Amino acid sequence: MEQRDLRPDYSAHQMAAQNYIQFISKIKNISLEDANFLIVSEASRLHRRSFGYTNALFGYSSLYYSENVHHQKDQKTLYKHLLAEISFREKQLDADQNTLNHQKSTAEEISKKLKIEEDFVLKSVSDGNLTLADAAFELDLPDATHVFRLMAARDIPLYSPSEKEICEEVENFLAKGISF
Amino acid sequence: MTPPPCIFDSGPLISLALAGELDVILHTSIYITDVVKMEVIDKGLAKNAIDAATLHSFYTRYIDDITVINTLVGDEFSRSLALGDTSRRRKNMGEESILEFVSGRRSKAPSPMIVVYEDRWFTTNKDKIPEHCSLLSTSAFLRILEAQGKIPSAHAIEQKIPYGRNI
Numbered sequence: 244m245e246q247r248d249l250r251p252d253y254s255a256h257q258m259a260a261q262n263y264i265q266f267i268s269k270i271k272n273i274s275l276e277d278a279n280f281l282i283v284s285e286a287s288r289l290h291r292r293s294f295g296y297t298n299a300l301f302g303y304s305s306l307y308y309s310e311n312v313h314h315q316k317d318q319k320t321l322y323k324h325l326l327a328e329i330s331f332r333e334k335q336l337d338a339d340q341n342t343l344n345h346q347k348s349t350a351e352e353i354s355k356k357l358k359i360e361e362d363f364v365l366k367s368v369s370d371g372n373l374t375l376a377d378a379a380f381e382l383d384l385p386d387a388t389h390v391f392r393l394m395a396a397r398d399i400p401l402y403s404p405s406e407k408e409i410c411e412e413v414e415n416f417l418a419k420g421i422s423f
Numbered sequence: 424m425t426p427p428p429c430i431f432d433s434g435p436l437i438s439l440a441l442a443g444e445l446d447v448i449l450h451t452s453i454y455i456t457d458v459v460k461m462e463v464i465d466k467g468l469a470k471n472a473i474d475a476a477t478l479h480s481f482y483t484r485y486i487d488d489i490t491v492i493n494t495l496v497g498d499e500f501s502r503s504l505a506l507g508d509t510s511r512r513r514k515n516m517g518e519e520s521i522l523e524f525v526s527g528r529r530s531k532a533p534s535p536m537i538v539v540y541e542d543r544w545f546t547t548n549k550d551k552i553p554e555h556c557s558l559l560s561t562s563a564f565l566r567i568l569e570a571q572g573k574i575p576s577a578h579a580i581e582q583k584i585p586y587g588r589n590i
Contacts, residue, residue, distance in 0.1 A: 371544075373542070375433065377514045386475040404562070419535065
């Protein structure tokens with residue numbers, strides 16, 4: 244046996260109500276929400292007269308309004324959540340900034356100390372008390388060329404024996420009569 | 424007459440490599456200790472090692488003309504490198520390895536040998552160097568080569584050393 248849906252069919256009314264809301268919104272130049280609110284207020288006033296159309300309009304608009312309210316509530320919840328999230332992130336950013344500042348100042352201190360140590364190593368090379376190979380090792384550089392470059396960049400002169408010492412070496416060697 | 428061993432410290436090798444004049448040492452009987460080889464030649468395989476790459480290339484080209492001396496200091500150095508323990512690396516290990524070699528020869532029939540150096544360590548430790556061993560700074564070495572007619576001009580080579588290094 245065929246079952247009939249005995250619920251009233253308001254689809255035509257809903258369509259009409261929707262059109263009506265859009266119409267009011269357009270002519271009053273207000274938002275759909277405001278037009279809906281206006282109609283609901285009017286429908287409430289007319290409800291007592293029990294016009295079928297008004298009743299349906301009221302039903303639909305109430306439903307629309309109710310959904311809208313739920314939507315607004317959701318939006319408010321989301322808004323609060325976002326505010327909380329922003330606040331949390333801002334605090335986190337502050338904390339990160341503090342950590343970053345601390346790390347920067349630590350790095351600067353280390354850099355200063357390293358530069359002092361580096362200067363000491365280069366000075367030792369300049370004084371002839373440290374070999375280039377040892378300096379490269381101490382400064383963790385690939386090889387002596389890099390030590391050369393550092394010294395040149397800082398105008399630190401390289402060690403050289405005096406002209407007198409060189410001449411003595413040459414004379415002593417030649418006096419021994421040794422040949423390569 | 425057999426030419427005397429000419430033992431090169433790392434400094435002269437680096438300077439001459441930078442000047443592009445390493446060939447001048449071919450006029451001598453070239454000796455290097457294992458430590459010097461590790462310090463300035465073996466590093467040539469590493470990235471960004473410029474002078475070491477030149478020295479490494481020179482070494483492979485003239486490997487038959489270069490005598491590498493094994494020393495106890497070198498054994499210690501290579502053991503620490505193998506263990507990755509760089510803290511055991513001491514300063515002046517290259518110089519100490521050369522000293523070990525020249526001192527070890529003292530008890531045997533002393534024959535002349537030459538050490539070509541560049542840093543002050545050898546001059547401040549002169550008393551430890553046996554008499555049969557002549558110390559030559561790179562400048563003196565080049566001037567003697569010139570005096571013996573092996574190279575046309577020591578000064579010209581010195582001028583080629585980068586950054587105005589006066590050796």
